[in-house]
Amino acid sequence: MSVSWIPQWCDTATESFTLSSGAHEWRGLRPTDWTGTGEGLRRAHGRLRELPVRRIVAAIDVAAERWAKRDFPERRAAVDAATRVTGMSSETVDRALDAEVGTLRTASLIAALERELGDPEVLDGFRGDTMAIGPRTVLAVFSGNVPGLPARSLVRALMVKSSVIAKIPAKEPGFTAAFLRTLHDVEPRLADAVVATYWDRDDDATMSAALEQADAVIAYGSDQACAAIRAKVAPHQVYEEHGHKLSFGVISDAYFRLHGPAEVARRIAADCSDFDQHACLSPQVYLVVAEHARAVAEHVADAMRRAAADCPPGTPGNHDATVLQHRRLVAEWRAASSVGSEVWAAPGGLEWTVVLDDVLLPLSGAGNRVSRIVAVPDLDAAVDAMRPYAEHLQNVGLGAVGDEFWRVAGELARVGVSRVAEPGAMSRASMQWRHDGQPRIAGLVRWCDVDHRPDQRPAHREGVMG
Amino acid sequence: MTVAHHDPHIGRLFEEMALLVTDQVGDPESIREQLVELAAANAPDVARYWKQVGAGVGVPDAAYKDGGPHLFPDEPAVRVFRTSGTTGSVRGTVRYTRLGLELKGLAVKANARRSLIPDADKPVVVRFAPTEEAAPDMAIAFDMARIQESCGDPALSTSVIGADGVDYELLAKTLDAAVAGGLPVVLVGASFAFVNICDRLEAEGRSWELPPGSRMFDGGGFKGRSRVMGVDDLRAAVRRVFGIEEFGNIFGMTELANQHYDAADVPVGPLGERPKAYRLFGGPRVRDPRTREFVTEGQGLLEITDLSLLDRPHVLLTGDVGIATGDGVAIAGRIAGSTSRGCSLSLDEMTGGR
Structure with missing residues (x-):
């Protein structure tokens, strides 16, 4: 199974890549026309904006529910790949996935949205006099040390209705694409807004081309790796970093x-x-x-x-x-x-x-x-x-x-x-946690406030989507 | 029951160790056993350590950051060397007694005679290291001086590192004289010094074609340095500047008495590090990371056995990765500071592993 996720709309040229660990190899595809890919992602973002945030949360919840079952075939395949590449036992990987996927359920996602935005529906349109708008496209550069880790940032970006370019972690390549395949089965408009692929750390050309398509950048990795990404971020781009901790x-x-x-x-x-x-x-x-x-x-x-x-x-x-x-x-x-x-x-x-x-x-x-x-x-x-x-x-x-x-x-x-x-629960961080001390949902959005009083102002303008 | 430095047993052991390293005569296994017994008797911490991990397993180099085990604590030190210290680490000290220092000198000189330039008579030895007088606490200054004593042309051989750094005029004068006399030159010194000197001379457009048979030997590598250069890149720079075609690397550590030369000109390590062989008087070996047994192929913990080391345990875990091959062991970089996974950082990486 491919470790990349390229939506069907993405008919631009691709090239193949191979990740390996010992005798094991994983293959995937990478777009070569990033301008065309970026345009496609912005169109996918437009379709994603038509979905109410609670529909997005519900779809993620269904996918997470499937992934919560240890015998779910996509999960088994991802666990097998992760054990080979990380050297962890399958039980350790399964427990890691239990912890990560367990945070992606409706109650915890809504709690995270409420904590950071107050009212989640500000993402759907004006609530009272304010609404929140996510980036059109987020570039997320993941590093692999914990199976399932990319889920958090991926889900946060999708909840604020951003399309995503995900650079999958070389050391845990299987999870992202597998989770997106499930998400596609549940709600194609979510998975269609994501391109998940891989390029080498020193492939500056691809990094720069992908970066040009993004309004926001999320970087995981060593301080040096993050600094290299940060140096390329333009002033108009929102930047979120998860460096050495x-x-x-x-x-x-x-x-x-x-x-x-x-x-x-x-x-x-x-x-x-x-x-x-x-x-x-x-x-x-x-x-x-x-x-x-x-x-x-x-x-x-x-x-x-x-x-x-x-x-x-x-x-x-x-x-x-x-x-x-x-x-x-x-x-x-x-x-x-x-x-x-x-x-x-x-x-x-x-x-x-x-x-x-x-x-x-x-x-x-x-x-x-x-x-x-x-x-x-x-x-x-x-x-x-x-x-x-x-x-x-x-x-x-x-x-x-x-x-x-x-x-x-x-x-x-x-x-x-x-x-x-709590001692004994250090590794099980909830979605409500402001990851590394910053609001990671609110940190992605831009707000618009209506600062005057028109004659007729509904409490909530139903049907006006963000 | 501790054994004193003046005990006749130590005198006999000294003679055996000296013979082994100078003439390669003697029973290394018997010497090794005596050194294990001596360390266990004279250093209770070493005895406790070996009880836990197995007798004869190398003492970690980190031990010397705190002073480390010394087998003759009551015997006055005739020399004290300071360890180099890597980024973020504490510099330690090692003490030498009279017999210990004498043995170290014999070992370095004997090894140089065998390995430095076996086919040439008295080359001009140019040391890219300070003199002993200028840097009495630097082991490399001691070692390079012994190398010059044992192999070098007495008239022209010299250190070219002065109080203000490299004395480029002295270097030029010495190399010009060697070229004029057709005398082969041995350039010997710290790896990083070669990089700086080549940078400077290339920038100034200065170069030499040193006489045939001339050689370069570097040591110390690039640990703790901001710039790292592959073995072949360094050699190419030295070839451009000095016209030298023969190269070697010397592995030495302040914690050890003897030095180790390349056994084969085969790139093995990630920077092209060449293998060093285990000889009668000791050398590098690799311990399996899981079983701690010695391995003949593959990667693990580098351990140096030094049967010319009298003042400390004769086995040292250097904190480096060793790669064992049929030609010997390549020393392939520090163990610590190389395991971060994504955003996870370990404390020892933050502090350079010390």
């Missing part, structure tokens, strides 16, 4: 006492195991009050083992395995040469690692199920430990209770954190 967890004394070491450890292990810890939402370190740090670490070792039995870890490629073994040996040296450090690891393999330390530096890093527990004197010290990374902070699993929760959450917000989650 770091996440942490925190466990307070009160939280430890409330839930007990086994449950706290289970939650930490879940956060460090979800998506094999590849997501930017995954914690790099859990900062735990010192008096409980060792007890927590010991229980986390047991919990990581259980999590691995419940949801098998992936098979990291040779390079990732080299990184992981190196981190483990650096941690073992640290444990052998300092009092407050210890390592627990899956016997004979790389499936999971737990590292206890009393300082954040030197770092042994995380990823591929490395749970780093760092002892801190108190919650203020935990916040201080994160301050140097303010620029990249994203998500904190905050295990705190009552007033201390709100006090620390406020501190974290001021430092730079954009999401505070």
